[in-house]
Amino acid sequence: DAKTTQPTSMDCAEGRAANLPCNHSTISGNEYVYWYRQIHSQGPQYIIHGLKNNETNEMASLIITEDRKSSTLILPHATLRDTAVYYCIVRVNNAGNMLTFGGGTRLMVKP
Amino acid sequence: DAGVIQSPRHEVTEMGQEVTLRCKPISGHDYLFWYRQTMMRGLELLIYFNNNVPIDDSGMPEDRFSAKMPNASFSTLKIQPSEPRDSAVYFCASSPTGWANTEAFFGQGTRLTVV
Numbered sequence: 690d691a692k693t694t695q696p697t698s699m700d701c702a703e704g705r706a707a708n709l710p711c712n713h714s715t716i717s718g719n720e721y722v723y724w725y726r727q728i729h730s731q732g733p734q735y736i737i738h739g740l741k742n743n744e745t746n747e748m749a750s751l752i753i754t755e756d757r758k759s760s761t762l763i764l765p766h767a768t769l770r771d772t773a774v775y776y777c778i779v780r781v782n783n784a785g786n787m788l789t790f791g792g793g794t795r796l797m798v799k800p
Numbered sequence: 801d802a803g804v805i806q807s808p809r810h811e812v813t814e815m816g817q818e819v820t821l822r823c824k825p826i827s828g829h830d831y832l833f834w835y836r837q838t839m840m841r842g843l844e845l846l847i848y849f850n851n852n853v854p855i856d857d858s859g860m861p862e863d864r865f866s867a868k869m870p871n872a873s874f875s876t877l878k879i880q881p882s883e884p885r886d887s888a889v890y891f892c893a894s895s896p897t898g899w900a901n902t903e904a905f906f907g908q909g910t911r912l913t914v915v
Contacts, residue, residue: 732804732891732906733843776843787833787856788904790843 693777698795701771707764709794711777714758719781722753723788724762726773733776733790736762767798804907806892812913818880821910824873825894833904834867834877835891843891849875882914 694712701707713722723738737744737751739760744751750763764771776793805824813819825832833848847857852869860867864883869875879886893906 730909732893732909733904734906735903738903787845787848789845790835792842 693779693791695775695777695791695794697792698797700797700799701764701767703769703798703800704766707767707771707796707798709762709764709775709777709796710759711762712759713777713779716757716779717781720779721782722751722757722760723778723780724749724751725776725778725788725790726771727776727793728770728773736775767796769798769800772796772798804892804894804905806890806907806910808910809908810911810913812915813882815883815914816881817914818878819882819886819912819914821877821890821892821912823875823877823892823907825875825892826905827873828896829894829905830897831895831904832869832875833893833895834875835893835906836888837891837909838888846877879912882912884914887912887914 721738721740724736725733726736727733737746737749739751739753741753741757751760753760774793774795776790778788804826807822811819830851834846835843836846837843844859846859847867848855849869852872865879867877889909889911891906891909893904895904
């Protein structure tokens with residue numbers, strides 16, 4: 690699976706949009722971009738994934754650049770409960786293809 | 801569904817003792833994964849099963865670690881003998897068939913402390 694690069698940490702004001710970048714310049718054509726987050730003392734939680742089109746669900750939006758070399762996870766109205774480590778992962782959607790976690794971005798939402 | 805259930809939530813044991821961690825995956829999920837998380841190494845995949853069969857155990861650190869999945873609803877990760885460096889949070893996750901456009905569901909983890 691392609692490697693990803695994320696900032697180590699970011700701050701965001703409560704109620705504002707949190708934009709978390711991820712660089713995956715070596716991504717292959719059949720690799721998806723996945724985002725998970727891990728709130729303190731909990732297991733990782735799936736957020737969203739996409740291949741090349743932008744995606745939106747009840748938790749977040751995922752914007753993937755046209756060349757697919759980078760993406761941005763957007764939390765439109767961050768709350769204190771969104772404070773967590775956010776992991777960007779690229780992987781092929783094959784049977785048994787497990788998740789490989791990098792260092793992630795530690796997002797701190799501040800009042 | 802109650803999600804992935806792990807037990808115990810916390811385990812403190814003395815060096816040299818055997819430790820068994822347990823996991824009940826979500827019903828109907830064909831894949832089961834064991835991860836370990838430490839401050840130094842982050843989240844590492846140890847082993848995963850498909851239909852109760854171990855597929856990839858290349859992440860298992862040493863022969864002291866073993867994992868089994870006797871049936872679709874239960875898996876164990878055993879460390880014998882345990883060492884202080886095994887102290888970590890161990891996560892179990894499950895996923896439906898094929899991973900295609902699906903997510904992995906993680907349990908709450910077992911915090912292991914070996915003294």
